[in-house]
Amino acid sequence: MKIEILEPFGYCAGVDRAISMAYKCKKENPNKKVVVLGMLVHNQDTLNELSKAGIETIYEEKTSLVDLIDKVDRNAIVILTAHGHSRAVEEKLEGLGIPFVDATCPFVTLTENMIKKAVFENRDVLYLGKRNHPEANAALSISSKVHLIEPKNIHLDTKYHRPLVISQTTFSNEEIANAIDVIKNEMSDVQVVESICHASTLRQNALKKLSQDVKLIYVVGGKNSNNTKTLFEIASESHPNAVVHMIQNASEINKKDLYGLDYVVISSGASTPKEITIQVKEKIELLMN
């Protein structure tokens, strides 16, 4: 049987940088509590590793980052995740005298800077993103002139002033292109900025280029990872004759799914550690022996 792991795999540069910053902080402050505010990565295995190294994660799905700060030990050092955060988070930490390390991904910062520039120019910003995702929340917190537009559900009933259209970094290129077409059909004076990050685009393209001969695709990543969900949707849409499973790790592979197959493909999200993807391949090999 041919088992192919799609490139790239392993952490993207932004996640890799954020994890390294957390470990570096703990190494330099061995006697201090180091706390990640929110999910550093949407991957339980990585969170367990961080916890073993003494880096705690404080996260509740329905609680804002600002409110989560109430649960942070006043003597801790806080790590802010790659997704970005609102200015209010920094202000509250500063007010409480809690030091923090900003691990926002440079791609996310780039998007935020373009939004800030448009707002400064008194323009509206149409932000194509996912409701309640930390990256979208951070973008919306910049100004009331930033409006969330969900790509699958576009209602443009308000008049916007010289709008800038920009998106969350981990969406599907097609979904955003379709949303932009809808917006352009309704408004003439829009400016569009491409803001899906390189790491997401490469993973999406690898799936789209894949031969139609494949009959089973595993997409490996955390249940709450937006880029992993996007990869799952792209795999399902681009390969309608294949079975596509989204799994978190090798323990979720079912032997009966492999029966009679001679080609299996493994795609993985930007926050999935390399080892987890390799373990998925090894488990398939083991089950096929």
Ligand code: SF4
């Ligand atoms: S998926 Fe893209 S934007 Fe998100 S952390 Fe990775 S490189 Fe940065």
